Amino acid sequence: DAMVIQNPRYQVTQFGKPVTLSCSQTLNHNVMYWYQQKSSQAPKLLFHYYDKDFNNEADTPDNFQSRRPNTSFCFLDIRSPGLGDAAMYLCATSRDLPTSGETQYFGPGTRLLVL
């Protein structure tokens, strides 16, 4: 059974048109992450939630926002997508914050295309 679910798997949006990507988890994990992965690049952490506490990476553009209404769901909002925002967006969860033994479980990703 899928533990980290991302919807949709593929999303097409227009330049400047707001878009929301969705992630849900059945693991009851405290931490949820959003990564951006461009072609042939490493996944880049955008932000994470520890429970309701939001933690933004210093170099994440303001164009990217996130919401976590409850333990199971986390959303990535891109307010005004640019062509450079086309990428695979990966959601991950972990039971607790990263420590030596902590494992992150990744969803299948949403591939975003900006026209």
Place this chain on the structure above:
Amino acid sequence: TQLLEQSPQFLSIQEGENLTVYCNSSSVFSSLQWYRQEPGEGPVLLVTVVTGGEVKKLKRLTFQFGDARKDSSLHITAAQTGDTGLYLCAGLSYSGAGSYQLTFGKGTKLSVIP
């Protein structure tokens, strides 16, 4: 900023051959993880190595963490077409104020040809 360099970037081999891919850094990591990512899917954790010099085996895959905890290698014996994918290493390091940071390398794209 912690950087992880993976080599080679691309590798294409025949089924049955052996291969080794590398993950190198000038920084020390608390632990290092290896993931495999198939096209259109998220990364799946293969192994976590924690102790310097540690060797872990997962069937035909052998993972080694360097003595200084700055580098790691993944060796695959008798590669199969099912091993095809992107292999990512990710290092965990302490970033201060009780926080840890997971840094990914760009990955090695492996193609195993029948």
